[in-house]
Amino acid sequence: MKKVTLFMVSAYILISCTMANHPTQEVSVVRMSDEEVVRLIADHVLEQPVTQFIGVTTGVVYNSTDEIPEGEDVRFKSPLMEWHYSAGVTNMAIIKLGKYLEEQKYIDYALDHVAFGFANYQYFKERFRGDRNHWHWPYGQLWNFEELDDCGAMGASVIDVYAINPQERYLEYIKNSAEHILNGQVRTEDGTLSRTFPRNMTIWADDLYMSVSFLARMGSFTNDEKYFNDAIHQVIKMDQYLWDPIKQLYYHCYYTDLERNGVAYWGRANGWITFAICDLLDELPSDHPKRDLLISILEKQIVGYSRYQDADGMWKQLLDKPDSYQESSVTALFIYGVAKAVNEGWIDPDYASIARRGWHALKRDKITPEGKFIDVCVGTGISDDLVFYYTRPVGDNEKHGIGLILNAGLEMIKLNKDRN
Numbered sequence: 001m002k003k004v005t006l007f008m009v010s011a012y013i014l015i016s017c018t019m020a021n022h023p024t025q026e027v028s029v030v031r032m033s034d035e036e037v038v039r040l041i042a043d044h045v046l047e048q049p050v051t052q053f054i055g056v057t058t059g060v061v062y063n064s065t066d067e068i069p070e071g072e073d074v075r076f077k078s079p080l081m082e083w084h085y086s087a088g089v090t091n092m093a094i095i096k097l098g099k100y101l102e103e104q105k106y107i108d109y110a111l112d113h114v115a116f117g118f119a120n121y122q123y124f125k126e127r128f129r130g131d132r133n134h135w136h137w138p139y140g141q142l143w144n145f146e147e148l149d150d151c152g153a154m155g156a157s158v159i160d161v162y163a164i165n166p167q168e169r170y171l172e173y174i175k176n177s178a179e180h181i182l183n184g185q186v187r188t189e190d191g192t193l194s195r196t197f198p199r200n201m202t203i204w205a206d207d208l209y210m211s212v213s214f215l216a217r218m219g220s221f222t223n224d225e226k227y228f229n230d231a232i233h234q235v236i237k238m239d240q241y242l243w244d245p246i247k248q249l250y251y252h253c254y255y256t257d258l259e260r261n262g263v264a265y266w267g268r269a270n271g272w273i274t275f276a277i278c279d280l281l282d283e284l285p286s287d288h289p290k291r292d293l294l295i296s297i298l299e300k301q302i303v304g305y306s307r308y309q310d311a312d313g314m315w316k317q318l319l320d321k322p323d324s325y326q327e328s329s330v331t332a333l334f335i336y337g338v339a340k341a342v343n344e345g346w347i348d349p350d351y352a353s354i355a356r357r358g359w360h361a362l363k364r365d366k367i368t369p370e371g372k373f374i375d376v377c378v379g380t381g382i383s384d385d386l387v388f389y390y391t392r393p394v395g396d397n398e399k400h401g402i403g404l405i406l407n408a409g410l411e412m413i414k415l416n417k418d419r420n
Contacts, residue, residue, distance in 0.1 A: 029369060034359075037363055041367065042371075050080060053065070053074040053076060056074060058072065062074060083121070088213075089153050089402075091403075095160050100414075145176065145177070147196070151176070152177070158170050182226075185211075188203070195207065203254040209276040217283060219284070238250075241261075242254055244261075248300075249265040249320065250301070252382055263386055265318060266317070267377075271404075274337035277301075278336070295341075299346070309358065313361030314331050315331050339359075373401050376400055378394070
């Protein structure tokens with residue numbers, strides 16, 4: 001009896017762990033249509049205010065800076081309200097979703113977010129104390145451009161907003177963003193965009209999206225080829241610096257002073273490269289002589305990362321490390337890349353099974369019935385300590401994942417439209 005009891009206990013523990021990792025269909029959204037799932041996520045985003053502040057010590061809610069008592073410190077009521085590159089990604093994604101579904105409420109979310117920022121940032125600019133980095137100060141990144149994070153994706157989203165609601169103040173911000181990316185951001189001698197911290201002149205995979213999302217849209221917005229040329233140059237140089245032909249993955253970074261790559265094949269960084277190339281192909285003229293080259297780079301990457309997909313459809317935080325945790329944002333980015341490329345006819349439709357398997361995994365395990373997108377890695381810098389990546393926390397409805405899951409979901413709606 002003792003052996004039987006131990007066996008039964010062990011079996012119970014095993015089953016319980018399995019259920020915890022893979023919720024039953026009754027408590028997941030796996031049976032919902034793709035459109036229902038994406039609407040669920042988008043509607044949950046709309047429930048979180050992007051037009052309210054809250055007192056840091058008092059907890060009092062303010063609907064504008066006009067209501068804030070002098071001397072009181074406030075923060076954004078929701079992290080989604082920040083003037084942060086992740087908010088730019090969300091704005092662009094929800095505008096695309098609103099246009100596709102013909103739902104003005106989604107488009108209005110992005111319009112309201114940008115309008116509220118421009119209506120209130122001056123208050124914080126005038127009171128900036130210099131006691132913290134500008135990205136930790138409300139709207140600090142709206143007027144202070146130091147890195148591509150400050151203005152790349154948010155600048156791209158303002159271009160999308162300006163196309164719907166043209167305002168002179170938006171146009172001025174777009175021009176300032178362009179000036180910083182073209183002439184203000186540090187570059188290597190060959191013109192590759194790089195960062196000044198935490199190590200000077202370091203090339204990050206993340207920055208391909210932080211630059212190209214803006215440059216691609218600016219090319220279409222101005223009809224000036226210099227923006228397309230720079231965007232293409234960044235893709236080619238990042239591919240040269242970061243691609244590992246053995247692993248068939250991109251390193252997270254390259255140290256120009258050491259002339260070597262970092263140690264990590266971080267998932268979301270690889271996903272940013274996928275996303276950037278798709279954004280560029282979306283905007284680039286159909287007869288551009290470099291289109292085929294860009295598509296070949298994209299397909300090369302898709303083939304590479306498909307080799308690291310888990311049996312259940314997910315990808316890992318560290319793509320080549322089976323003992324690292326499954327991470328939701330990279331999975332969303334890779335799903336998006338495959339589905340987008342198939343939908344646009346850039347790659348063979350047989351690749352679609354990669355996206356469908358990943359999407360099923362997210363619907364089954366990573367999207368809650370309330371519309372939360374869970375197990376998303378928080379913001380992550382570079383490190384030569386792999387444990388740093390292994391142990392990065394994850395969050396539920398973490399701001400870095402919202403725009404990514406909306407983009408992935410929209411492309412899956414299109415991919416599966418004849419199946420739903």
